[in-house]
Amino acid sequence: MAKWFIGTCVFAILLVTGTYLDWGIFPGIFKQLASTCFIxxxxxxxxxxxxxxxxxxxxxxxxxxxxxxxxxxGDTFFLLGLGSFLFAHVLYCSAFILHGVSWKWSITSLLVIIPTVIAIMSDVFSHVSDDMKIPVGIYTIVITAMVMLAVGTQGVRSNRFIVVGAVMFYFSDVSVARSQFLDTGFPYYVWGLPLYYMGQLLLALSVWRNNEPD
Incomplete structure (x- = not known):
């Protein structure tokens, strides 16, 4: 298992470096290699x-x-990517519910999560085109639910890999949204991609901590 974790980290570093230095097609190759490693x-x-x-x-x-x-x-591939990650978050939500959640913890967490989402995403939504507002809005709701359920798992059994991984994934999605819709020139991927791959690895580690057979 360790070699795949190391592989994910190495290819993620090459991805960020190659994207920043404009290495042509290589960042895309590094990206899929890193993602293959977390699988x-x-x-x-x-x-x-x-x-x-x-x-x-x-x-x-x-x-x-x-x-x-x-x-x-382009918008077409962005929507396809958005749809793929939407299904991923739905599956994560299902996994967290199966793991067990404290609904008290989950609902209470919304007192922090909702203001955070509004503060972070309000300027993004103001730059989203009308035809993209609904899919982006649905995605935001689903990923918010994913984080809420991840927090809820902490009230049942302690597996901090779940909640930390989910929060990292959320903030990596924020970087994607800001890069897609805000023309600031800032390389959000510099912090977004490391958070994404670390978040996915932590969710993988949560399986190792929760590997009792059915």
Whole structure:
């Protein structure tokens, strides 16, 4: 399992470096290699042994597809990527519910999550075109639910890999949204991509910590 974690980190570093230095097609290659490594990591962590692991594995596979779509530019590929990650988050939500959540913890967490989402995403939504507002809005709701449920798992059994991984994934999506819709010239991927790959690896680690067979 360790070699796949190391592989993800190495290819993620090459991805960020290659994107910043404009290495042509190589960042796209590094991106899919890094994403392939996190799938292999969760597989080697025992994902096939229980339903929780299989749901996380499926979510990571949809994430792999989303990564591939986002290599291309334009609204069509962005929507395909958005749809892939939407399914990934739905699968993660299902996995967290299967793991067990404290609804008290989940609902209470919204007191922090909702103001944070509004503060971070309000300027993004003001730059989203009308035909993209609904898909972006739906995606925001689903990923908010994913984080809420991840927090809820902490009230049942302690597996901090879940909540930390989910929060990292959320903020990596913020970087994608700001890069897509805000023309600031700032390279959001410099912090967004490391958060994304670390978040996915932590979700893979949560399978290792939750690998009791069904």
């Amino acid at each position: 292999m990591a969760v597989w080697s962590a025992g994902a096939r042994e229980n339903r929780y692991g299989r749901l996380i594995l499926a979510g990571l596979c949809f994430s792999w597809c989303g990564d591939a779509f986002l290599i291309k530019g």
